């Protein structure tokens with residue numbers, strides 16, 4: 041997969057940008073706060089209509105644009121699924137997703153078209169923050185490969201919300217309890233589907249990630265990644281069970297935990313409580329990994345994600361490295377760049393020193409939301 045051309049209009053601090061990226065490494069260079077991450081974010085939006093950073097989508101339209109006459113738009117001509125295709129996302133005045141000129145209703149239409157893997161400093165939270173970050177990583181990675189999974193996730197979240205509402209009503213009026221088994225059934229059926237999908241994705245991802253981590257740490261450390269069941273299912277549900285087994289076990293857990301759920305007004309068991317256990321040479325990475333080790337773990341997971349996409353889609357993903365190269369030591373940078381050959385890569389950096397390591401990179405300079413392919417124009421001296 042690759043991006044043949046990219047156009048942005050009124051996207052954050054970018055009034056207009058038209059780029060024809062190279063097929064290999066594209067080095068986006070500029071000082072702080074010039075628009076580098078904005079470009080990466082815009083590309084990422086074309087993978088699943090979601091931003092990977094602070095704020096929400098309604099913060100994206102350029103603040104001082106004329107909202108009466110102008111629009112906020114991301115457009116790309118991409119090579120995906122063996123052919124050139126057009127992806128268009130209009131965020132203002134009205135949210136609209138178009139693929140090859142045809143408007144797509146609902147969310148998730150871009151899923152499975154342009155697959156990207158992104159690594160930004162925020163992703164260190166994968167190791168050091170709570171389980172929600174790791175579940176999001178897993179769900180995001182699977183969603184790019186299986187558009188149906190997005191629907192299963194949203195149906196599950198709806199079932200969970202409806203069950204919570206009913207639990208709160210039934211706490212005051214026990215008569216409402218008659219309806220609970222219907223929601224238990226939906227939560228158990230959809231929840232078990234999510235658990236087996238995550239588990240099967242993770243089994244393969246873990247093997248790739250362990251291999252990459254061996255390479256990054258020169259064989260000194262061993263990375264293990266495992267799916268773990270959380271909440272009241274912890275130690276009771278077998279994460280490697282079949283879907284039917286998990287569904288039955290989840291159903292009994294929901295029945296057994298009913299009084300506790302009623303008291304708390306929420307559901308104590310299910311995939312919304314699960315986690316990814318990341319261990320480095322036998323120790324919990326969250327508690328023991330240094331900053332550099334955390335970076336290596338995330339790097340291994342991201343490279344593994346690339347392999348998963350290549351295996352499933354039979355095509356290499358586009359890789360977005362936002363602000364991470366300067367944080368890696370030379371050997372890790374070299375390892376990463378070697379693993380990325382043959383893929384279209386976008387790297388942001390504050391200077392072009394990386395050019396020494398990526399001699400065939402295409403450079404795009406950025407200043408104040410304006411993009412200059414080939415570097416800044418040479419200004420003629422006045423006088």
Ligand SMILES: Nc1ncnc2c1ncn2[C@@H]1O[C@H](COP(=O)(O)OP(=O)(O)OP(=O)(O)O)[C@@H](O)[C@H]1O
Pocket residue numbers: 051052053054070071072073074075076077078079099100101102103104363390
């Ligand atoms: N809706 C918006 N309208 C106008 N400007 C915005 C909007 N949202 C964000 N910005 C501005 O865009 C500018 C560039 O942000 P960006 O995150 O792309 O910088 P960057 O070049 O990646 O910098 P750094 O190297 O510091 O990460 C920032 O000054 C930010 O305040």
